[in-house]
Amino acid sequence: MDPDRLRSRTVLVPQEVPLVDGTLAENLAMTAGSPDRAAVARTLGLLGLTEWVDSLPYGLDTAVSTRTLSAGERQLVAVARAALTDPAVLILDEATAGVDHATAARIEEALSTLAADRTLVVVAHRADTLARGRRLLRMPGGRLTDVVQEETDRVLKCAADG
Numbered sequence: 001m002d003p004d005r006l007r008s009r010t011v012l013v014p015q016e017v018p019l020v021d022g023t024l025a026e027n028l029a030m031t032a033g034s035p036d037r038a039a040v041a042r043t044l045g046l047l048g049l050t051e052w053v054d055s056l057p058y059g060l061d062t063a064v065s066t067r068t069l070s071a072g073e074r075q076l077v078a079v080a081r082a083a084l085t086d087p088a089v090l091i092l093d094e095a096t097a098g099v100d101h102a103t104a105a106r107i108e109e110a111l112s113t114l115a116a117d118r119t120l121v122v123v124a125h126r127a128d129t130l131a132r133g134r135r136l137l138r139m140p141g142g143r144l145t146d147v148v149q150e151e152t153d154r155v156l157k158c159a160a161d162g
Helices: 005-009 025-028 039-047 048-056 072-086 101-115 127-131 149-161
Strands: 010-013 089-093 120-124
Touching: 005 010, 010 072, 025 039, 025 072, 039 048, 039 072, 072 101, 089 101, 101 149
Parallel strands: 010 089, 089 120
Antiparallel strands: none
């Protein structure tokens, strides 16, 4: 595959999500192609995030910034941005780290919707996040290893135990 095409079809959701001072709608539209409001609303509905947006004082027109949204809410913005980009490969770097369990569940449900027709690469330490994966890879000592099912179950149990 052409490297430029590959890069255009790959999106990274970082652990720290950048926002600009502006409305939620403006922050969500900060993706390739600058989606219109209808596309943003459709995507939020698809991801099950409409209720969250409706709970904000002015919905999509609520003024937001890094200071006004929690870490979990910023992750929801990043996941919605990624969905609006419609990548073939979505890389998530600790998308649920530092997020309360209820918001983590909301993020993971949205990601489950996105996972249906694309590849997700999830970097995570949280046991419940790891449990959603179809294939678990580890990097002991900086070497990538494929983990068989029995080992996957053991690793998940160890992660759950802390």
